[in-house]
Amino acid sequence: MTGQENLAMVAIIIVNWNGKEFLKKCFGSLDLQTRKDFKVIFVDNGSNDGSVAFVRKFYPSTEIISLKMNTGFAKANNIGIKKAFESDAIKYIVTLNNDVEVDSSFLSELIKSAQKNTEAAAIVPKMKFFFEKEKINSIGIGIHLDGGGFDRGIGEIDKGQYDKHEEVFGGCAGALLYRREALESVAYRDEFFDEVFFAFYEDLDLSWRLRLAGWKTITCPKAVMYHVHTATGKRNPAFKSFLMNRNRFFVIVKNFPFIFIIKAFFYTLLHYLTLFKGLGSKKGLSYELKQKTNLLAPFLIVFRGWIDNLRYLPIMIKKRQRIQKNKKVSNAIINKWFDDFSLDSKNN
Numbered sequence: 069m070t071g072q073e074n075l076a077m078v079a080i081i082i083v084n085w086n087g088k089e090f091l092k093k094c095f096g097s098l099d100l101q102t103r104k105d106f107k108v109i110f111v112d113n114g115s116n117d118g119s120v121a122f123v124r125k126f127y128p129s130t131e132i133i134s135l136k137m138n139t140g141f142a143k144a145n146n147i148g149i150k151k152a153f154e155s156d157a158i159k160y161i162v163t164l165n166n167d168v169e170v171d172s173s174f175l176s177e178l179i180k181s182a183q184k185n186t187e188a189a190a191i192v193p194k195m196k197f198f199f200e201k202e203k204i205n206s207i208g209i210g211i212h213l214d215g216g217g218f219d220r221g222i223g224e225i226d227k228g229q230y231d232k233h234e235e236v237f238g239g240c241a242g243a244l245l246y247r248r249e250a251l252e253s254v255a256y257r258d259e260f261f262d263e264v265f266f267a268f269y270e271d272l273d274l275s276w277r278l279r280l281a282g283w284k285t286i287t288c289p290k291a292v293m294y295h296v297h298t299a300t301g302k303r304n305p306a307f308k309s310f311l312m313n314r315n316r317f318f319v320i321v322k323n324f325p326f327i328f329i330i331k332a333f334f335y336t337l338l339h340y341l342t343l344f345k346g347l348g349s350k351k352g353l354s355y356e357l358k359q360k361t362n363l364l365a366p367f368l369i370v371f372r373g374w375i376d377n378l379r380y381l382p383i384m385i386k387k388r389q390r391i392q393k394n395k396k397v398s399n400a401i402i403n404k405w406f407d408d409f410s411l412d413s414k415n416n
Contacts, residue, residue: 078106078175078245079152080162083144085113087166088122090296095127097169097293103176106162107131111148113138140266145241149251149260158248165242167296169198177291178245181233189250189283190275192239193291194230202226205295208236208287209272210409213328214335215320216312217272218411231289237409238275238285243293250283254394256387262318264380268308269315276323279405282396306365314373321377321384322391325399328406340370 080098084091098108108130112120114137123130133147145163152158160182162175174193181191195205206219207230219240221230241261251260254277261270275285320332377384 076105076107076155077157078160078162078179079148079155079158080106080108080164080175081111081145081148081152082108082164082166083111083113083141083148084115084119084166085138086115086117086119088115088117088119090167091119091122092126093169094164094166095123095130097171097174100172101170101175102172103179106175107152109133109148109151111135111144113140113144140263141241142261142265142267142270143263145261146259146263150258153248153252160248161246161251163241163244163246165295167198168195168243168293170243170293171291174291174293177288181286181288181291182245182247185233185284185286187284188286189247189278190239190285191245191291192236192285192287193243193245193293194226194287194289195240195243195293195295196226198294198296201294204230205297206240206242207289208285209238209240209275210411211237211272211406212335212410213331213406214339215316215324215332216339217269217275217319230287232287233289234287236285236287237279237405238272241271241274242295244271250278250281253283254278254281254391256390262322262387264383265315265318266311268311269319273315273319273322276319277391280323280391280395280397306369309366310369310372313369314376317373317377318380318384321381322388325392325402327399328402 082094095108108127110120110123110130111133112135114135120132120134123132131151133151135144135147139147149161152161160179162178164170170193178191178193182188185191192208194207197203197205202225204221204224204226206222208220209217210220211217217238220236254260254274256262260274262273265273278285320329324332
């Protein structure tokens with residue numbers, strides 16, 4: 069890809085599952101980067117659409133890791149990151165979805181910001197919608213008191229309202245630069261992203277762990293990219309909803325101080341009431357899921373989520389013990405995060 073792999077200080081990890089249709093734009097935009105000291109590691113999750121052959125033919129300098137099955141977004145990224153870290157020269161990791169196109173200065177701006185903000189574990193680009201380029205998809209993620217997260221600025225017309233570098237709670241791993249030192253500081257048994265999550269909220273969980281360890285996340289609005297959005301998740305909306313519901317509890321159990329766990333379950337009840345109320349309306353996530361599946365789907369998703377939470381509770385408690393032991397911030401600071409980075413506090 070770059071012709072300068074021996075000089076690479078950045079590894080771009082692209083996880084792919086049957087995404088051949090997006091790869092030409094993604095790789096083509098990386099070829100146009102003004103900064104060249106990077107390597108690309110393409111981790112394919114058992115695709116059967118010719119993705120690997122396509123990359124091997126048209127982008128031969130790309131390092132390809134071809135997995136036999138779909139291991140999920142979290143594990144595939146971990147595999148790519150560990151491969152990248154075999155080289156001591158790699159100082160930064162950029163996780164990048166396959167369904168994106170990046171501006172030519174994308175990588176240059178991210179690195180410039182990372183070098184300036186040495187206290188930042190992650191640098192967040194301005195992610196815009198691919199088919200509605202005037203609209204923001206995400207410029208950082210915020211938190212909910214129910215344990216979930218949200219894309220900051222999603223759906224807003226970009227009028228420059230986010231064009232200053234500022235601190236946010238975390239970032240979407242669909243396009244995010246991580247500092248190697250930060251990732252290594254929160255790794256659990258050689259895992260950076262929690263592989264139990266499979267996909268969805270694995271980046272929120274990592275953002276929590278980085279913050280609890282004392283790191284920050286900073287936006288870099290000059291690093292612009294365009295995202296198709298839910299190109300993979302829309303293939304199976306019921307499975308996506310299941311993962312998001314289940315993984316939200318994993319985030320709570322692992323990262324929340326006890327008093328916030330109590331608050332989270334209260335807000336979860338409100339979340340469920342809103343969810344089920346949506347079944348009788350003609351809009352909202354519950355209605356959309358019901359239309360694509362059946363009336364019982366939301367109830368089954370919640371039930372399956374609770375079963376899985378009980379199943380994985382012992383390992384999540386072990387991970388919690390490690391996280392809380394290494395925590396470098398007070399509960400007062402965490403409470404301030406819910407003031408600064410949560411929609412709930414602003415709306416109550």
